Amino acid sequence: MSDKNSNNKPNAPKFKFNMYWVYGAIFIAFIAISFLNDSALTTKKISTNKFYKILESNDVERIMIINKNIAEVYIKREALTKEEYKQQTKSPFFRKGSPMFEYNFGDLQNFENKLNAYKAKDSLDFDTDSDTRGSLLDSVISFLPFILLIAIWIFFMRRMSGASGGGGAGGQIFNIGKSKAKLFDNDTKVKTSFVDVAGLEGAKEEVQEIVDFLKSPEKYTSLGxxxxxxxxxxxxxxxxxxxxxxxxxxxxxxxxxSLSGSDFVEMFVGVGASRVRDLFKQAQQKSPSIIFIDEIDAIGRARGKNSMTGGNDERENTLNQLLTEMDGFGTDTNVIVLAATNRADVLDKALMRAGRFDRQIYVDLPDLNERKAIFEVHIKPLKLAKDVNLEFLAQQTPGFSGADIANMCNEAALIAARNNKKSIHHQDFLDAVDRIVGGLEKKNKVITPKEKETIAFHEAGHATVSWMLEHAAPLVKVTIVPRGQSLGAAWYLPAERMIVQTEQMLDEMCATLGGRAAEKIIFNKISTGALSDLEKVTKQARAMVTVYGLNEKVGNITYYDSSGQDAFVKPYSEETAKTIDKEISSMIEEQYQRAISILEENREKLTTLANLLLEKEVIFKDDLVKIFGERPFDKKEEEKAGQEETTEENNS
Known part of the structure; x- marks a missing residue:
């Protein structure tokens, strides 16, 4: 039924015109004319005796000498009725006035002498003439380089302009300035909705208002x-x-x-600006509509920011056109521009002002509750076992983005399939975290017993110090299985704080230095295995002194520049630099000695933990509880939470 209706549409074209059809018709006509005019279709090659026999019969009207070695013989009209010529005159290709015979005579001078002798002897009345000709194949070969150059030029122009665009094959060269935006409308609807976006509640509220603007603009315009x-x-x-x-x-x-910022960039001058104009023209024609430019920093970088290397004029022209188009909208066009970037610091200030991008919506990394909601979205297509604990997985993945969580769920499914399981278990998710954070497990890495013992005590030192400090993150898992570039690792459950106090940062530094402190206590030697630990604590100490103003000697001063304008200027004197270096070194050394004293007090428990780690290679929080007992700080938090609940009940 639908096929019949589609065939009866009055405006439906029966075929789409293609310019190559014209080129093909001209080429075929050229070949046909050349083929029909070719004398080879009507002439018959003859021998020397046959030629001179025809010549003596005085039936020859004219002899055309071609390229000085071939004679074309034209027969008189009155002689065509003779029996010896009737077979050729009946051919469908024969035309009156065309040569009937072809004779290859060899040497031209001898041939001309013989013709003159026969003409004088028998009083013959034929004429002679000469001509130079080339074959069709020779003509094609002579034009072949030009044909190839034209074909290559057309090919590259089609590739640069996008062969999938409209306008037919012949019009692709002129479509290079057209927008490359992908249109989603009634025919190609987007199936994603806010239900598929977990977390981001604040951002969803902002963009939900944009949706309301487009659905019912009079609700807002009626109030002015x-x-x-x-x-x-x-x-x-x-x-x-x-x-x-x-x-x-x-x-x-x-x-x-929908398009990317790089879609405006082209090798030809002026193409980017042309595409911007075409994009906004199409959007206005389909108003109300939305334009989404992903990675807008590709064209929206600040103009003339790097004066030493010069500006990219073509990119700046594209940005200028974008600014002009966004300013040129009337208030009733109902076209809204959405853009996304992770480099807002490099964008031009003119692009960020009110009236162009009126709202800047910050999409931050998800917190604990948002991560749990993201997990619930991504586990829908997965076949899970009953032991999967999403609350714990959300706690175990601080700093993970939505894309990281999606990758983790997929990695857990792959690990379960690799182990021939019927469903995905909780341990598969934990292994996926290890794989993403730590890297691939290196089962064939050769480690000597002495190195393994050093690694075990190093990781046990981290675990012991963090367990004994109030503000250090509680341990979840310790392993001495090599992963990626690390020979061992400890996983913690950090508290998600909005602000960090001095004591909390110092405790974290002390726990980080616990590995090297354990090596010093047990072996009285230190190794290069603490490189990443030292890098971490040095960055923390430098940030405390120069960024956050948490050092008493330097004072409440920050040398951090959020604008990035003074990247090449040192904002303090040489005297202050010495003080900063001294305070950083003193702070790190103080926490190192603190870690040594903690480990000295718990040396036996440290040794027990290290031996257990050598035996099992992987230990968990429960093993630490058996050795050290419950953390006193955790009990305080539980008692405090219980008191708060009791107070709320009494108030109610």
């Missing part, structure tokens, strides 16, 4: 409000900026133009 022109999604990679834009497209139900 103006529809916003743009919203900029800013945040670290993998946090869901592009996913959020897709959800806006799915919720709004309006035409949605």
């Amino acid at each position: 409000g103006k529809i916003p022109k743009g919203a900029l999604l800013v945040g670290p990679p993998g946090t869901g900026k592009t996913l959020l834009a897709k959800a806006v497209a799915g919720e709004a139900g309006v035409p949605f133009f």
Whole structure:
């Protein structure tokens, strides 16, 4: 039924015109004319005796000498009725006035002498003439280089302009300035909605208002409000900026133009600006609509920021055109521009001002509750066992983005399949965390017993010090199985704090130095295995002194410049630099001695923990509880939480 209706549409074209059809028709006509005019179709090659016999019969009207070695013989009209010529005159290719015979005579001078002798002897009345000709194949070969150059030029122009665009094959050269935006409308709807976006509650509220603007603009314009022109999604990679834009497209139900910032960039001058104009023209024609530019920093970088190397004029022209188009909108066009970037610091200030991108929506890394919601989205297609604990997995993945969690769920499924399991267990998720954070397990790495013992005491030192400090993150797992570039690792469960106090940072530094302190106590030697620990504590100490103002000697001063303008200027004197270096070194050394004293007090427990680690290679929090007992700080927190609950009940 649908086929019949589609065939009866009055405006449906029966075929699409293609310019190559014209080229093909001209080429075929050229070949046909050359083929039909070729004398080889009508002439018959003859021997010397036959030629001179015809010549003596005085039937020859004219002899055409071609290329000085071939004679074409033309027969008189009245002689064509003779029996010896009838067979050739009946051929469908024969035409009157064309040569009938062809004779290869060899030497031209001898041939001309013989013709003159026969002409004088028998009083013959034929004429002679000469001509130079080339074959069709020779003509094609002579033009072949030009044909190849034209074909290669057309091929590259089609590749640069995008052969999939409209306008037919012949029009691709002129479509290079057209927008490359992918359009999603009624025919190609986006199926993503806000239900598919877990977490990001604040960002969803902001973009939900944009959807409302497009669905019912009169609700806002009736009060005198103006529809916003743009919203900029800013945040670290993998946090869901592009996913959020897709959800806006799915919720709004309006035409949605999606493209990347690099789609404006081309090798030809002026193409980027032309594509911007074409994009906004299409969006206005389909108003109300949304334009989404992903990775806008490709064209939106600050103009003339790096004066030493000069500016990219073509990129700046594209940015200027984008600024002009966003300013040129009327308040009733109902076209909203969404953009996403993780490099908001490099964007041009003119792009960020109100009236262009009115809203800047920060899409941050998910917190604990948001990570749990993201897990619930990504486990839907997975076949899970009953022992999977999403609450624990959300706690175990601090700093993970939505993309990291999606990768972790997929990695857990692959690990379970590799082990021939029927469902994905909790341990598979933990192994996936180890794989993503620590790297691939190196089972064939050769480690000597002495190195293994050193690694065990190093990791046991970390675990012991962190267990004994109030503000250090509680341990979850310790392993001496080599992964990636590390020979051992300890996993902690850090508290998600909004602000960090001095004591908390010092405890973390002390726990980080616990590995080297354990080596010093047990072996009275230190190794290169603490490189990453030293790098971490040095960065922390430098940040405390120069960034956060947490050092009493330096004072409440920060040398951090968020604008990045003074990257090549040292904002303090040489005297202050000496003080900073001294305070950093003193702070690290103080925490190192603190870690040594903690381990000296718990030397037996440290040795027990290290031996258990050598035996099992992987130990968990429960093993530490058996050796050290419960952390007193955890009991305090539980008692405090219980008191708060009791107070709330009494108040109610």
